[in-house]
Amino acid sequence: MSQAANDTPNRWPWPPIVYFLAIVGGFLIERNLVPTSHGGGMALGVLGVVAILGGLGLDLWTAWTFSRARTTIMPHRGANALVTWGPFRFSRNPIYVGNTLLTAGLGLVFDNLWLVGFAVVAALLVQKLAIEREEAHLARRFGAEWEAYAARVRRWL
Secondary structure, rough: OOOOOOOOOOOOOOOOOOOHHHHHHHHHHHHHOOOOOOOOOHHHHHHHHHHHHHHHHHHHHHHHHHHHHHHOOOOOOOOOOOOHHHHHOOOOOOHHHHOOOOOOOHHOOOOHHHHHHHHHHHHHHHHHHHHHHHHHHHHHHHHHHHHHHHHOOOOOO
C-alpha cells in the first residue's frame, strides 16, 4: 500500500443514492407523468424476477466476499485490501452490476420501461461519480497489483 489509510475515493456514498433515485424516479414518472405500461406479459415478468434474484444474489455474494477480505463495502471509504476473488474474478464492480440488474428487473416485473432506462442511466452516473474515483483510489493504494488486476478483469462484465 502506498497511501495513507485515510485516502478515500468519495465523500458521499453515491451508488446507493443514484440507484435509489433511479428507482423512485422511474416509479414516479410512470405513475404520474408518462406511463409506459404495455402489457409485457409473463415472459418479461419472469425475466425480471430472474434479473432481480441475480442482482440480489450478486450483491450478497459481493458483500460476503468483502466481509471475508475484511475490507469495506462502503463506496466512500478507503479500501484496505484489493479483492480479486469471488465475483471480482468476473467484474471489477459486481455490486454495481447487481444494482443495475435489480433496477432493470424491477422495470420488467412492474412493466415500467422508465426503470429499465434509468438502470442504464444510473450505471453511467455511477461510473462517473464513483467507479472512476474508486479505481483511481485503488491504483494509488495498490499500484502494480491493481494495474495487473484491471488489465485482466473488465470494469462491468
